[in-house]
Amino acid sequence: MRQEEDAFGHEILDYFLSKKGVEIIERDDGFVSSSDILGYYFSSYKDWFPMERKAIKFARGRVLDVGCGAGRVCLYLQKQGLEVTGIDISPKAIEVCRSRGVKNPLVLPIERIGRFGPDSFDTIVMFGNNFSLFGSPKKAKALLKKMRRITSRGAVILAGTRDPYMTKDPAHLAYHELNRKRGRMAGQLKMRIRFREYVGRWFDYLFVSREEMKGILHGTGWEVKKFIGSRGSVYVAVIVKEF
Numbered sequence: 001m002r003q004e005e006d007a008f009g010h011e012i013l014d015y016f017l018s019k020k021g022v023e024i025i026e027r028d029d030g031f032v033s034s035s036d037i038l039g040y041y042f043s044s045y046k047d048w049f050p051m052e053r054k055a056i057k058f059a060r061g062r063v064l065d066v067g068c069g070a071g072r073v074c075l076y077l078q079k080q081g082l083e084v085t086g087i088d089i090s091p092k093a094i095e096v097c098r099s100r101g102v103k104n105p106l107v108l109p110i111e112r113i114g115r116f117g118p119d120s121f122d123t124i125v126m127f128g129n130n131f132s133l134f135g136s137p138k139k140a141k142a143l144l145k146k147m148r149r150i151t152s153r154g155a156v157i158l159a160g161t162r163d164p165y166m167t168k169d170p171a172h173l174a175y176h177e178l179n180r181k182r183g184r185m186a187g188q189l190k191m192r193i194r195f196r197e198y199v200g201r202w203f204d205y206l207f208v209s210r211e212e213m214k215g216i217l218h219g220t221g222w223e224v225k226k227f228i229g230s231r232g233s234v235y236v237a238v239i240v241k242e243f
Contacts, residue, residue, distance in 0.1 A: 009095070011023060022034045026193075051234070058156050059125060063122070078101075121152070123157075127158065129207075130159065139204075141216060144217065158239075160235070165209055166233035210235065222241060224240075
């Protein structure tokens with residue numbers, strides 16, 4: 001990734017240095033949103049969402065944190081004595097992770113997790129909506145099969161996402177319909193991050209309902225054990241490896 005494309009990493013670095021800033025998301029239909037979520041990338045365990053605090057109790061052994069951002073999950077699990085590898089596509093975010101004390105952060109996109117050998121991890125964490133990094137159903141199935149290969153018997157995936165249908169916003173509902181016309185899942189966003197002069201690459205980001213997640217997992221060797229946060233749009237799935 002070229003430095004000028006690492007908008008996410010630069011916003012993370014800027015917040016790390018200044019403790020202020022907002023995240024700007026641009027969708028491919030022209031919709032632009034901003035949020036003050038940057039502080040959450042740096043949050044300590046006590047400030048996590050309750051569903052994440054419940055889900056992280058299932059983490060054990062060797063952990064892969066996919067989309068580690070500023071390293072909040074890595075740092076917490078390191079303190080618990082677990083061996084953690086954090087990966088992120090953003091070089092600047094990985095720099096911040098190192099500065100904050102993450103022991104094993106790697107610049108690595110989710111598409112390249114196959115570089116890890118068999119039985120490398122016991123837990124994969126995908127907090128902060130990072131199930132959405134799968135991008136599409138087809139890509140999700142392919143990557144889930146790779147995750148099965150690189151994990152141990154009895155491994156678990158802790159995956160956060162959002163049910164896209166739990167909204168009344170006309171702009172989001174119109175985007176769902178646009179996606180259906182294009183042959184995409186309703187919650188399959190194409191988006192990019194902007195920060196000052198930096199403009200990230202367009203990428204697909206897949207929000208799914210609980211039933212859609214079960215459908216994507218079918219045939220991959222993984223199944224949902226339980227959903228945490230079952231009433232709202234945001235939830236974490238505890239996904240276990242089938243024997």
